[in-house]
Amino acid sequence: xxxxxxxxxxxxxxxxxxxxxxxxxxxxxxxxxxxxxxxxxxxxxxxxxxxxxxxxxxxxxxxxxxxxxxxxxxxxxxxxxxxxxxxxxxxxxxxxxxxxxxxxxxxxxxxxxxxxxxxxxxxxxxxxxxxxxxxxxxxxxxxxxxxxxxxxxxxxxxxxxxxxxxxxxxxxxxxxxxxxxxxxxxxxxxxxxxxxxxxxxxxxxxxxxxxxxxxxxxxxxxxxxxxxxxxxxxxxxxxxxxxxxxxxxxxxxxxxxxxxxxxxxxxxxxxxxxxxxxxxxxxxxxxxxxxxxxxxxxxxxxxxxxxxxxxxxxxxxxxxxxxxxxxxxxxxxxxxxxxxxxxxxxxxxxxxxxxxxxxxxxxxxxxxxxxxxxxxxxxxxxxxxxxxxxxxxxxxxxxxxxxxxxxxxxxxxxxxxxxxxxxxx
Ligand code: GDP
Numbered sequence: 001x002x003x004x005x006x007x008x009x010x011x012x013x014x015x016x017x018x019x020x021x022x023x024x025x026x027x028x029x030x031x032x033x034x035x036x037x038x039x040x041x042x043x044x045x046x047x048x049x050x051x052x053x054x055x056x057x058x059x060x061x062x063x064x065x066x067x068x069x070x071x072x073x074x075x076x077x078x079x080x081x082x083x084x085x086x087x088x089x090x091x092x093x094x095x096x097x098x099x100x101x102x103x104x105x106x107x108x109x110x111x112x113x114x115x116x117x118x119x120x121x122x123x124x125x126x127x128x129x130x131x132x133x134x135x136x137x138x139x140x141x142x143x144x145x146x147x148x149x150x151x152x153x154x155x156x157x158x159x160x161x162x163x164x165x166x167x168x169x170x171x172x173x174x175x176x177x178x179x180x181x182x183x184x185x186x187x188x189x190x191x192x193x194x195x196x197x198x199x200x201x202x203x204x205x206x207x208x209x210x211x212x213x214x215x216x217x218x219x220x221x222x223x224x225x226x227x228x229x230x231x232x233x234x235x236x237x238x239x240x241x242x243x244x245x246x247x248x249x250x251x252x253x254x255x256x257x258x259x260x261x262x263x264x265x266x267x268x269x270x271x272x273x274x275x276x277x278x279x280x281x282x283x284x285x286x287x288x289x290x291x292x293x294x295x296x297x298x299x300x301x302x303x304x305x306x307x308x309x310x311x312x313x314x315x316x317x318x319x320x321x322x323x324x325x326x327x328x329x330x331x332x333x334x335x336x337x338x339x340x341x342x343x344x345x346x347x348x349x350x351x352x353x354x355x356x357x358x359x360x361x362x363x364x365x366x367x368x369x370x371x372x373x374x375x376x377x378x379x380x381x382x383x384x385x386x387x388x389x390x391x392x393x394x395x396x397x398x399x400x401x402x403x404x405x406x407x408x409x410x411x412x413x414x415x416x417x418x419x420x421x422x423x424x425x
Contacts (some may be wrong), residue, residue, distance in 0.1 A: 003219045005246040006329075008226025011273040012244075013306065015331035015388075015413060017041025019223050019327055020057035022418055023264075029065045029212060029218040030058030033252030034242040035224030036073030037082075037106060040299070044416045048089050053128035054079050059098065060091055060359075065212075066206050070103035071242065071252020073137045074149055076109075076194035089147060100198060101205040101254050102150030108330045109170050109190050110182055111136040116178040130275075130299075138241035145169075149275040151193055154261040162187050181322040204372035209255040219258060221249035227319035235361045238277025246323050265325030265407065267316055269333045271309040271345075272297050278364035281309035281345040295335040299369075310371060313404045318358035322406045327425075329411035330398060334420075345369040346404070352386075364400040374400065382415045387424050 006023065008014045009131040021043045024030055037053040043061055051279060052059070054075065056066035068074060083093045089113035111133030140146045145165055151158045163184065212219070223244050229232045230244045242250070246263040250256050270291060273279045283291065288308050291297070320328070336342055337349075348355045348367040361366055376393040384390050390412070391399075402409045412422040 002216070003221070003258055003260050003261075004264060005221040005223065005260045006243060006250045006266065007223040007246050007323045007325070008262045009265040009316055009323060009325065009328070010226045010269045010271060010312070011228045011279075012225035013040055013272055013297075014268045015042075015227060015272065015329070015416075016223065016266045017043045017057050018413065018416060018418070019264065019266055019329050019411065020220065020333070021045060021060065022056040024061045024220060026218065027058070027064065028057040028217040028224055029209070029227050030220045031067040031071040031253040032056045032072055032222050032224070032406045033073040033154070033249050033251075034244060035240060036137065036256050037132050038130040038134045038240070039224050040414070041049075041224070042266060045418050046088075047091050048319075050086060050089070053082055053087065055082050055093070055098070057142070058222075059086060059093060062364050064097065065255070066098045067254035068098075068100045068104055069205070070101040070105075072104055072247065073107045073141075073242075074100065074104040075107040075133070076198045077190075080194060080197055094133060095200045098201050099203055099205050099208065100149055101263060102148065102153075102202050103206070103254065105137070105141045105146045106149060106150045106195070107133050107137045107176060108140075108146055108169075109186065111140070113179065115175070115176075117173075117179055117212070121177070135241045149198075149225075149292050150204075151201065152191075152199055155335060157182075164311060171387065182338050206254045208256075209253070211259065213255060219253075219255070221246070221253055221260065223249070225355035227322040228315060232381070233322045235277050235364065238275070238361075246325075262327065263323055263325045264324050264327055264411070265320055266328055266331060267311075267331045267401075267405075268331050269311060269336055271312050272306040273309075274299050274304055274306050274351075278361070278367075279307055279309065280315070280364060280367045281312040283309045283343075290351045291335075294338055295332055309378075310345045310369070311343045311401065312369070312400070314348050314358055315354055316346065316401075317356070320405050327409050327410040328402070328405070328407050329413065330401065330409050331413040333394060333398070333412055334380075334382045334414040336397075337377060337381055339377065340405045341373040342376050343371045343373055344400070346372050356405065357363075371381060371385060384414055384422060385419075387412075387422055390422070
């Protein structure tokens, strides 16, 4: 397979980072094609433990070219913090191994403010934003009210553009939210302190990718979050503000003619969901607390405790369809080793009727989970490196999920480290 996308099938946090880190060895180029600094990919490797937010996970591999595509929310301040963090642990990040599309739009300083102001206005009706400015950024991008990274090389046009945006945005900041206005001096400071340092990384990645495709280079597309957070197909409005689906990879990465040959959908062996929104299979009380602790389910960016539940076959099957996944990586199977009986949400009951169809977002609140229990294996599986090393109960659990979601499970992850993996193909 030449090109591959690694995507989330559920609500995000499925362990995409560890899968990209594992597979980058086989690819020449890794591209982040959507999202911003609002979620984190956790990667554990020989350099240490990292929570990557914007940097592509291929940054740790020598010889791999990493690209931030035009579809990302490019937050220069966050990106620099991340570059400094990985550099401090011995990972070299230079314009040779990291390139930023000149068509990536910039997350401007007021986007974070607007996120906080709007969440405060919404009070108890809030969507659970990570307050990184992502929703205000994408709405401004589609209103054509932000700037593209390449504009940094045109100082006169850039300043004229920023002055126009400033005048417009101050109307919202002051009149809608009663907040302080921004000034050109503040923007000049941001240009100097944040933008100047990222300029060496910015180039026309479209031309570079055309050349790479001509030369048969293999591309890995890296997504953030999961199917159920996709702006169009997810649990709107509790979605993110971009398309998390593999179908968006060619657009957001800057190679619109690329064919995505293989889509690896990452599914966690149980469910987790951060923030607000309907979550049919949610567990509560002690059962939830024990699973949360076993899986260390706390947000990589915010530290927020994640909501947890049984694996949800209805939502996962839908996620597989939305991503057009060709194979599945099932992660964190080891976390379930403590359970006597493993719950699986096999169907939904909607208004008393059993259903296998993932409902329209408004109807999710009426869906109740139908839970079946599988025998636990009650032993440590974190050292298993082949299918035959897995106890029969674990094999039965995996085989059942595979059959129900209709997609082959080719990777089974039994620990966070790069080599804690069973490859089944
Ligand atoms: P991502 O955004 O999809 O990359 O997911 P996160 O990084 O937010 O969450 C995945 C978490 O699970 C990270 O802390 C990983 O180190 C950890 N992890 C990934 N795979 C496994 C696994 O198979 N077993 C265990 N125990 N932890 C894992």
